[in-house]
Amino acid sequence: MAGVNKVILIGNLGADPEIRNLPSGSSVANFNIATSESYTNKNGERVTQTEWHRIECWEGLARIAEQYLKKGNSVYIEGKIRTEEWQDKDGNTRYTTRIRAQNMTMLGGRNDGSEGSQTDNSNSQYNNAQQGGSQQNSGNQQPSPSGFSSDGGADDDLPF
Numbered sequence: 820m821a822g823v824n825k826v827i828l829i830g831n832l833g834a835d836p837e838i839r840n841l842p843s844g845s846s847v848a849n850f851n852i853a854t855s856e857s858y859t860n861k862n863g864e865r866v867t868q869t870e871w872h873r874i875e876c877w878e879g880l881a882r883i884a885e886q887y888l889k890k891g892n893s894v895y896i897e898g899k900i901r902t903e904e905w906q907d908k909d910g911n912t913r914y915t916t917r918i919r920a921q922n923m924t925m926l927g928g929r930n931d932g933s934e935g936s937q938t939d940n941s942n943s944q945y946n947n948a949q950q951g952g953s954q955q956n957s958g959n960q961q962p963s964p965s966g967f968s969s970d971g972g973a974d975d976d977l978p979f
Contacts, residue, residue, distance in 0.1 A: 824899045826918050828872055829926065830854040832892050836876075836884045848881035849917075850874050852894060873917045874898070880923050893926035 830852035837849045855869045874896055876884050888894065898920040907913050 826896070826898050826900055828852060828854055828874075828896045828918065830872065830894065830896075832888055832890050832894065833871065834890050836881075836888050838881065838885045846878060846881040846885070848876040848884040848888075850884065850888065852896065872896075873915070874920055875901070875917045876920045876923065880920055883923070887925060895922075895924040895926055896920050897922040 833851040833853055835850070839847050839849075841847065851871050851873055853869050853871055855867055857865060857867045860866050896918060898918045900916060901919050902914055902916045905913050905915065
């Protein structure tokens with residue numbers, strides 16, 4: 820039986836992305852995003868539950884994350900769950916679960932008033948960076964982010 824490993828998240832960055840350039844020439848960006856949901860418990864109290872997700876972006880997406888993502892930005896991520904097994908210093912087996920991003924769409928920054936015009940520009944800056952990145956990385960295995968194509972357009976009528 821075949822399976823599907825697909826994750827879709829919309830959340831806010833908890834800190835600026837951490838970028839590493841590997842000896843092989845590959846780039847990887849790691850960052851955490853928070854997703855929250857609210858509900859009313861049986862006592863009638865409003866409860867907000869926040870989950871933190873570790874995101875891993877490679878190559879073109881890593882370069883875009885490095886250049887454009889900042890703490891507090893909202894981002895849409897599509898990817899796959901990856902779990903790594905490793906040994907800590909005491910020899911105990913530990914597990915780390917990450918989301919390996921395949922598609923990423925910047926949704927803007929925090930709406931605290933200080934970034935209003937910056938938020939409006941972020942998608943066009945991202946689109947321009949992706950156009951250049953797609954042309955330079957035509958041999959790259961990473962798919963282009965959602966809504967953006969290598970022919971330069973984001974003509975989709977996306978609700979976000």
